[in-house]
Amino acid sequence: MTAVAEQVAVDFARQREVVAALRAFLPQSSILFDHEDVKPYECDGLTAYRQVPMVVALPETEDQVCRILKTCHALKVPVVARGAGTGLSGGALPLGNGVLLSLAKFKRIVEIDERARIARVQPGVRNLAISEAVAPLGLYYAPDPSSQSACTIGGNVAENSGGVHCLKYGLTVHNILRLRVATVEGDIVEIGSEALDAAGYDLLALITGSEGLLAVILEVTVRLLPKPEYAQVVMAAFDDIEKAGQSVANVIAAGIIPAGFEMMDQAATRAVEGFARAGYRTDVAAVLLCETDGTREEVADEIRRVQELMDASGAVQTEVSRDEAQRLRFWAGRKAAFPAAGAISPDYYCMDGTIPRRRIAEVLRRITQLETKYGLRCANVFHAGDGNLHPLILYDANLPGELDRTEAFGAEILELCLEVGGTITGEHGVGVEKINSMCVQFKPAELEAFHRVKRAFDERGLLNPGKAVPTLTRCAEYGRMHVHRGQEKFPDLPRF
């Protein structure tokens, strides 16, 4: 098992060498290496994995970032970029022989162009801070991860983060125009443009979601959208998962693209009600939230149709938010799902697969069977509109063997997602967490193509090495433990 792996001990001679090289241009306060100073950086939001970094660098200028990169490149020291550290897949997990490059000091909104509806921001700006800054202009930045009050735009770009509204408004990749990045060699490159496209390959898309493996993001130009005039949400309760799943398909089939479409199973609504009192029924199999936005006329029309469709799909109860306060209360429950899971269980493990919508009920049923198999409870919340599941496996890390069982349970959920035609990660990234599952999703030639992409940007493999894409050797090892669907995945590779 990989979690709680033994920490790599710091090589103090190497540490002294790197610190000395960085001191040449960084103030002392921007370099941390004492154990108690670097300890706070030992993990991101996936706390089961921890490793103290050899050195933490906290630059304040682009020039400093470039010089850090040049220095590390020359000394062959790996570099891990970090935003707010809210990532859920261990993407910002430090390396014991590496430099953790924190972009936390890059907090400036550089420019807001109201007429062109774009904002140019530094990578450490929080997601929500952008929408707050442009709210007086009637604009907002659409992607809204639940962590938006803490996570940074740099991290969002690196993970291609989504949010509850991405069915209608897209992911990070759909809402950015341009990036200013530093290559591993410390050169600055501008990717994309202020126009709607750029000449050459779509490197903007390639870098988005690349988990800090291709370049360090120094500046992001985001698109801003006009705030919808009005929004309303329908809450629908179902006593049957099958019907709940079908209702999602029915709404889409009717030609409606809701602004948000979320589903919670009974375990989730119970956890949430105890925590946030959102007004959900807890005696039903599932609760759905379906939001529409637009002009008042449009919303009135669409919300009525959604309610009718929910009723026709067999909802035991539907309720339309009367006012803004109630709409926010309905959402408050969903948005508190993770902390609510934390309140009913010592630990929880958040999964992130995506499946075709039509398989929702089937997948939930099979997760229930897995709960019995592993002897663990699981609460399910998900972005039903785009089939992105977040099963929350509840466990207690202090009970021997429970974390291992949890991880095995999680891996089996991901394989279930693949089996029904989905993917192992919808928005949280692969990081260190799902690296083995990548061996199941992709065949060796595809993984090799990923490695070649990596080398096209980072020949020496110094940017966030070991994350996101497994080596073939690792897959062979994993495959040995784990023969996939009766087929050997890596028949040509040596086994050990």
Add this chain to the structure above:
Amino acid sequence: MQDIIDKLSRLIRDAAAQKRPLCIRGGGTKDFYGGPVHGYKLNTGDYRGIVDYEPTELVITARAGTPLAEIEAALRQKGQMLAFEPPQFGEGSTLGGCVATGLSGPRRPYSGAVRDFVLGVRILDGKGDDLRFGGQVMKNVAGYDVSRLITGSLGTLGVLLEVSLKVLPLPVSETTLRLKCTEAEAIERMNRWAAQPLPITATAYRDGDLGVRLSGARVAVEAAAKKIGGAPVAPAQAEHFWTGIREQTDPSFAGDAPLWRLSVKSTTPPLALPGQQLIEWGGALRWLKSGADAKTVRDAATRAGGHATLFRGGDKTIGVFHPLPPALMKLHRNLKQAFDPAGILNPGRLYADL
């Protein structure tokens, strides 16, 4: 169908071994686009057909040789569409060509470009390896986003075999309005409207006329039409107008002068360039019919925060696409090397040294 893939793969392998260039071709409707076409023709037209289409998933998967018209007809039957309104530029235009050129129509600034709707691809790379990236679901961050990298790469990174696209419902109602104004006023209006929650799905300006298309729920379209003003255009005439813009059959594209495509920041004031212009995409796209020299056009695009493409006609030896700064070009070369080490896939179609 696997036999076709095997054959294509063999052709690629042989070409790679002999370093013989291949010219990938679907329906041949976009031969005019990009650098000079040369090499042995690798036809993808036989690899056709819709593989999977489930309307409630909002996803269609089809083989690259499938005619766009066939895809759009299948979608229309279920009340759905390709929301990026790809131009066809002639009969027989295929899905592969659409994705490889990455060209989108009038709806682009309001709904997104081809690349925004691509969810996954299956390709043969320059070694003939059959690879899949992305998938058939809306949200997927496993592995680098090779699907979008391939989109618009003009066949220089791989031969597209299959593509999965997100689709959207057809709007319930649609209205086109026509307003008389100057070019500067048109640009100002397009940007002002875009900052308001209005259901605009296309804008175009030429010769004193600004066309605006509204699409969506009837009530929303009617309310927006009141706010915008102007004269409503009869549906058949509106359809003809937007098709003319999308397919470049509109009179403003006629004539022998080279056609330039300037993709710029939407607020860019009227460009003082000789020749005839048509503005689209809320101000972000300027079509220019002009004999002006390349440097003049490219400098204007650069100053406007964008880039210029020699779209049709003219002297291709000056380079069809906007030159890239050296650091960026180096990344392009490295990526080309990663996918097509022998340099045989559509060489020179995008940049001379790719």
